[in-house]
Amino acid sequence: xxxxxLLSMFLFVNVNTHYLYQTKWFEVPLxxxxxxxxxxxxxxxxxxxxxxxxNEYGPIFFYTGNEGQIEAFANYTGFxxxxxxxxxxxxVFAEHRYYGESKPFGNKSLEKEYIGYLTSAQALADYADLIxxxxxxxxxxxxxxxxxxxxxxxxxxxxxxIKYPHLVAGAIAASAPIHMxxxxxxxxxxxxxxxxxxxxxxxxxxxxxxxxxxxxxYSSSVNGSEYxxxxxxLCGASNATDIxxxxxxxxxxxxxxxxxxxxxxxxxxxxxxxxxVAVVCQYLNQNLANESxxxxxxxxxDVYANYGKKTKQCVDYKEGDNYQNLxxxxxxxxxxxxxxxxxxxxxQNDMFEASPWNFTKYSEDxxxxxxxxxxxNMARLxxxxxxxxxxxxxxxxxxxxxxxxxxxFISSVSDSVDVILIADAAHHLDLMPSSPDDQSPVKDAxxxxxxxxxxxxxxxxxxxxxxxxxx
Amino acid sequence: xxxxxLLSMFLFVNVNTHYLYQTKWFEVPLxxxxxxxxxxxxxxxxxxxxxxxxNEYGPIFFYTGNEGQIEAFANYTGFxxxxxxxxxxxxVFAEHRYYGESKPFGNKSLEKEYIGYLTSAQALADYADLIxxxxxxxxxxxxxxxxxxxxxxxxxxxxxxIKYPHLVAGAIAASAPIHMxxxxxxxxxxxxxxxxxxxxxxxxxxxxxxxxxxxxxYSSSVNGSEYxxxxxxLCGASNATDIxxxxxxxxxxxxxxxxxxxxxxxxxxxxxxxxxVAVVCQYLNQNLANESxxxxxxxxxDVYANYGKKTKQCVDYKEGDNYQNLxxxxxxxxxxxxxxxxxxxxxQNDMFEASPWNFTKYSEDxxxxxxxxxxxNMARLxxxxxxxxxxxxxxxxxxxxxxxxxxxFISSVSDSVDVILIADAAHHLDLMPSSPDDQSPVKDAxxxxxxxxxxxxxxxxxxxxxxxxxx
Numbered sequence: 001x002x003x004x005x006l007l008s009m010f011l012f013v014n015v016n017t018h019y020l021y022q023t024k025w026f027e028v029p030l031x032x033x034x035x036x037x038x039x040x041x042x043x044x045x046x047x048x049x050x051x052x053x054x055n056e057y058g059p060i061f062f063y064t065g066n067e068g069q070i071e072a073f074a075n076y077t078g079f080x081x082x083x084x085x086x087x088x089x090x091x092v093f094a095e096h097r098y099y100g101e102s103k104p105f106g107n108k109s110l111e112k113e114y115i116g117y118l119t120s121a122q123a124l125a126d127y128a129d130l131i132x133x134x135x136x137x138x139x140x141x142x143x144x145x146x147x148x149x150x151x152x153x154x155x156x157x158x159x160x161x162i163k164y165p166h167l168v169a170g171a172i173a174a175s176a177p178i179h180m181x182x183x184x185x186x187x188x189x190x191x192x193x194x195x196x197x198x199x200x201x202x203x204x205x206x207x208x209x210x211x212x213x214x215x216x217x218y219s220s221s222v223n224g225s226e227y228x229x230x231x232x233x234l235c236g237a238s239n240a241t242d243i244x245x246x247x248x249x250x251x252x253x254x255x256x257x258x259x260x261x262x263x264x265x266x267x268x269x270x271x272x273x274x275x276x277v278a279v280v281c282q283y284l285n286q287n288l289a290n291e292s293x294x295x296x297x298x299x300x301x302d303v304y305a306n307y308g309k310k311t312k313q314c315v316d317y318k319e320g321d322n323y324q325n326l327x328x329x330x331x332x333x334x335x336x337x338x339x340x341x342x343x344x345x346x347x348q349n350d351m352f353e354a355s356p357w358n359f360t361k362y363s364e365d366x367x368x369x370x371x372x373x374x375x376x377n378m379a380r381l382x383x384x385x386x387x388x389x390x391x392x393x394x395x396x397x398x399x400x401x402x403x404x405x406x407x408x409f410i411s412s413v414s415d416s417v418d419v420i421l422i423a424d425a426a427h428h429l430d431l432m433p434s435s436p437d438d439q440s441p442v443k444d445a446x447x448x449x450x451x452x453x454x455x456x457x458x459x460x461x462x463x464x465x466x467x468x469x470x471x
Numbered sequence: 472x473x474x475x476x477l478l479s480m481f482l483f484v485n486v487n488t489h490y491l492y493q494t495k496w497f498e499v500p501l502x503x504x505x506x507x508x509x510x511x512x513x514x515x516x517x518x519x520x521x522x523x524x525x526n527e528y529g530p531i532f533f534y535t536g537n538e539g540q541i542e543a544f545a546n547y548t549g550f551x552x553x554x555x556x557x558x559x560x561x562x563v564f565a566e567h568r569y570y571g572e573s574k575p576f577g578n579k580s581l582e583k584e585y586i587g588y589l590t591s592a593q594a595l596a597d598y599a600d601l602i603x604x605x606x607x608x609x610x611x612x613x614x615x616x617x618x619x620x621x622x623x624x625x626x627x628x629x630x631x632x633i634k635y636p637h638l639v640a641g642a643i644a645a646s647a648p649i650h651m652x653x654x655x656x657x658x659x660x661x662x663x664x665x666x667x668x669x670x671x672x673x674x675x676x677x678x679x680x681x682x683x684x685x686x687x688x689y690s691s692s693v694n695g696s697e698y699x700x701x702x703x704x705l706c707g708a709s710n711a712t713d714i715x716x717x718x719x720x721x722x723x724x725x726x727x728x729x730x731x732x733x734x735x736x737x738x739x740x741x742x743x744x745x746x747x748v749a750v751v752c753q754y755l756n757q758n759l760a761n762e763s764x765x766x767x768x769x770x771x772x773d774v775y776a777n778y779g780k781k782t783k784q785c786v787d788y789k790e791g792d793n794y795q796n797l798x799x800x801x802x803x804x805x806x807x808x809x810x811x812x813x814x815x816x817x818x819q820n821d822m823f824e825a826s827p828w829n830f831t832k833y834s835e836d837x838x839x840x841x842x843x844x845x846x847x848n849m850a851r852l853x854x855x856x857x858x859x860x861x862x863x864x865x866x867x868x869x870x871x872x873x874x875x876x877x878x879x880f881i882s883s884v885s886d887s888v889d890v891i892l893i894a895d896a897a898h899h900l901d902l903m904p905s906s907p908d909d910q911s912p913v914k915d916a917x918x919x920x921x922x923x924x925x926x927x928x929x930x931x932x933x934x935x936x937x938x939x940x941x942x
Contacts, residue, residue: 029846031504032504033502033504033505034502034587034588034590035586035587035843036508036584036588037507038843116506116507117507119504119505121503122505125852128852128853132848139655139856141858164855165862166855166858167852184610337506370506371509372506372509377608381599381635381638382599383637384638385637387611388637389637390636463860
């Protein structure tokens with residue numbers, strides 16, 4: 001199942017936002033690092049100059065788009081919009097190559113023969129080119145550029161500061177699992193954090209942990225299978241329950257609930273209430289067994305599948321994740337090449353069935369699909385994991401409720417590479433639009449982000465005075 | 472003529488060195504930044520472990536090879552060899568892809584269809600891979616790696632520290648023209664520095680400056696042309712002097728003399744005495760005109776063409792530069808893509824004929840040869856020119872007699888990005904084997920390099936104690 005997780009790093013709360021932007025296009029080379037391929041194509045970017053003090057070189061807030069259509073990131077990264085006026089900033093959201101409408105080969109882009117130029121390095125170089133264009137191709141850039149990103153986008157925000165510090169004055173990297181590559185973090189940590197979220201509720205994780213064996217044993221008899229089908233309200237024929245798909249669906253549901261365990265009601269695949277883990281766990285808050293346990297699971301999963309829907313629907317457990325804003329195919333390729341992020345479960349330290357990380361099988365699956373083997377250490381060699389002692393002007397923020405914090409960089413190197421751990425926060429809550437339900441940790445984090453941003457802008461301006469003019 | 476200069480950035484003194492190394496090979500992907508091309512090939516590297524204290528994690532001195540066969544760099548970068556014992560260091564010289572024997576497509580590598588993967592970014596990624604291999608692919612590298620390089624190799628040494636600071640603890644970048652790209656430095660600065668070297672000798676630059684018109688006017692008559700041919704001892708038929716080739720040859724000779732104006736006798740294309748500019752200028756040290764001027768030029772050029780030769784030979788002015796250790800074709804392609812370094816002369820502030828920098832023509836010539844147009848701002852976007860405020864642990868050293876200092880980074884940002892200007896030093900003298908004729912400026916520079924190297928190694932070791940171990 002864990003492969004699918006990688007596709008769901010980015011989820012969106014459904015808030016009522018009406019941010020305005022112009023849609024623009026920018027031409028980039030297919031290959032920034034070689035000259036064998038001469039094609040160019042256009043990436044999309046969204047731009048707003050309403051708050052920009054261009055005359056006094058106001059900053060550019062630049063979102064390094066991740067694995068999905070850029071409008072989604074623009075609509076849900078409220079933090080950038082909310083602070084733009086104060087900084088008199090221009091806002092830019094750049095779409096990642098091969099996602100949304102930024103496809104080098106149109107509809108064929110994800111096919112084997114065309115997908116090879118989907119790498120983070122090429123995407124960063126696209127952004128570097130675009131930033132240079134926004135700076136009018138000037139040798140000495142005038143507008144301080146601040147990069148923002150969440151999840152994979154957060155990795156890109158950090159990486160663009162690391163790789164192109166002459167173009168980017170600083171980066172807010174939210175929930176960026178830069179330390180999630182092979183050999184870095186333990187593969188079960190992700191699911192231990194998921195479990196910890198459920199453990200905050202009496203008996204909840206214990207009941208879920210017990211449920212797997214029970215569900216499998218019910219599914220092995222005709223009567224049991226029909227009971228399961230009816231109690232869990234599953235779609236499909238009652239005598240054809242696909243037990244492995246069902247287990248995967250439930251696992252994925254719990255993971256998703258943990259990731260977006262926000263203090264406000266939110267919506268992505270399916271709408272969820274505020275504090276969704278606690279809501280779900282209210283049906284699992286005593287020591288349950290047998291049919292009462294299955295009924296508890298049924299109620300929990302009904303929240304996941306049906307919250308906010310006008311008419312109750314059956315649980316379509318065979319569908320898998322289907323996040324409308326994300327391009328599963330693109331990310332699957334990235335996960336099969338450089339973004340190898342081992343996830344596993346032990347069944348001991350987490351509430352899931354044991355599911356080891358098997359790189360050999362993973363690798364073979366990738367080869368079958370894309371005719372490539374993963375380059376297991378590619379991201380580490382390119383970006384360094386947590387060996388960031390030479391980096392500067394990056395804030396890494398992580399929510400302590402977010403499973404992706406398993407791949408976090410949790411030790412501040414210096415004031416200029418700072419880590420902010422946000423209590424009671426799920427996946428990149430700090431970048432989302434503010435909400436009356438926000439608690440002080442996320443508010444404090446946003447204040448701290450602003451302090452860093454101000455400092456970076458000031459030091460960019462101070463530095464630029466000293467750039468040498470030649471003869 | 473100035474195109475040819477780019478090929479001659481690296482020249483070699485012919486010292487009697489007998490450094491010993493093992494020749495090894497390392498497999499790299501053709502394309503590090505995309506997965507469309509799946510070929511791999513091998514780059515060569517030279518290794519010496521005689522001084523290495525492996526058990527106590529002695530450092531690795533890593534030369535980032537430039538545009539030529541790596542043995543030449545190994546044999547002439549005496550500084551690395553001379554300090555290796557003191558640091559108990561392993562020595563590695565890595566050959567740049569597409570040069571020497573590190574050709575991805577064998578003899579076809581420089582053909583249009585195959586040359587596209589000859590870029591600095593790909594070469595740096597080769598070195599990053601190799602360094603990781605030398606570190607045994609460990610997540611937390613144990614051996615501090617110090618990069619060294621001169622000229623284009625110096626650029627690569629600086630760039631690998633900038634782009635891969637997690638792999639390289641520090642870099643000695645000698646005579647690296649990182650600020651030589653379009654819009655950065657004035658294109659005539661290079662030739663003004665050449666001129667300044669000659670100006671240190673009475674009348675010398677003035678005489679050379681006057682000579683062009685005289686040579687052209689002699690060449691325009693049959694008698695004059697024959698006089699020129701005989702006086703300058705030119706090869707070829709006396710009635711078929713190619714005046715433009717002759718002018719180019721002379722210009723190139725003066726430039727080369729300035730670059731390798733070392734305090735000791737040296738040998739590259741042709742052997743030269745110690746202080747070759749002064750030696751040449753002894754024939755031009757009074758106000759000359761007409762035939763006496765041409766005779767002075769003839770004697771000067773005879774030093775360049777015949778010094779140290781057993782039997783005097785005619786001046787083969789049509790041959791152009793033919794540096795045996797450098798691959799002209801490879802560099803010509805790099806100069807036509809990312810390494811666009813404008814050089815011009817005005818005839819006013821320098822001793823040459825006016826020769827403007829004409830990017831349009833340059834660009835069209837490149838297209839004819841390689842079917843690519845130069846990406847004029849590619850190196851700037853990728854490496855930042857002199858906007859190195861975020862960099863650390865680099866020493867840029869420049870000789871004040873070296874024309875390439877025109878593209879130097881001449882303002883120290885901090886103690887950790889230091890600039891050393893070396894009086895009385897030509898092109899990366901500091902990296903060369905020490906000589907009894909060395910003066911105190913270059914000796915002091917080498918001492919300062921060692922201080923930096925020691926500091927980088929110490930701080931690598933201190934840092935590594937603090938790397939977080941995950942759970």
